[in-house]
Amino acid sequence: MVTAQSRQKSYADLKRKHVEFEVGDHVALPPSLSRVHNVFHVSQLRKYVSDPSHVLSYKTLGLQEDLSFNERPVKILDRKDKVLRNKTISLVKVMWRNNVVEEATWELELDMLQQYSELFQ
Template sequence: MRFGKKRKLAPRYIGPFEILEKVGAVGYRLALPPSLSEVHNIFHVMMLRKYHSDPLHVLQFEPLELKTYMSFEETPVQILDPRVKQLRNKNITLVKVLWQYHGLEKM
């Protein structure tokens, strides 16, 4: 599950959060902030990373906008490149769209 931005190089981990208890053989219950109350608070050990404390490391927590059904709506901003692809018997219209939360990539 990716939090926040949706991109290839988006950060995969948020936190750190305190581990409250071990649940079963490979599950851990975390103390999540109220803004993440919609997220289940038990995570598999493979989804967690060890935090190495560093006094110079200042954590900046960005509040996330999560809806109740755990998704967000993307809206198109601009049509970048409309094309018509010709096959043998028919034409297919292709449209390259700039979405709201995605940047403009170099072609």
């Protein structure tokens, strides 16, 4: 196991760049995230090179005051029954607004029917 970890570390080290940040260095965030906590783990930061022609484009997410986000389902893509030991659970694959098909999730059909009956018309 130690050998595998050592090999993984050597591969990761090849791609790792040493970057140093100082207090006052700027990192670009879209205005919609201005209320998110402004402290990040250093591994998530990238050096920002100032460029006056650089214009950030972003899509408004519709965050509420408490920074929560209400997502709405768009349509049901698929259905399946999951068989457990002593019962069967009906699931539906749901495509959500502002997401692509690859990010669709499997949800309990009963819950979706209760909350979003219009999807089952």
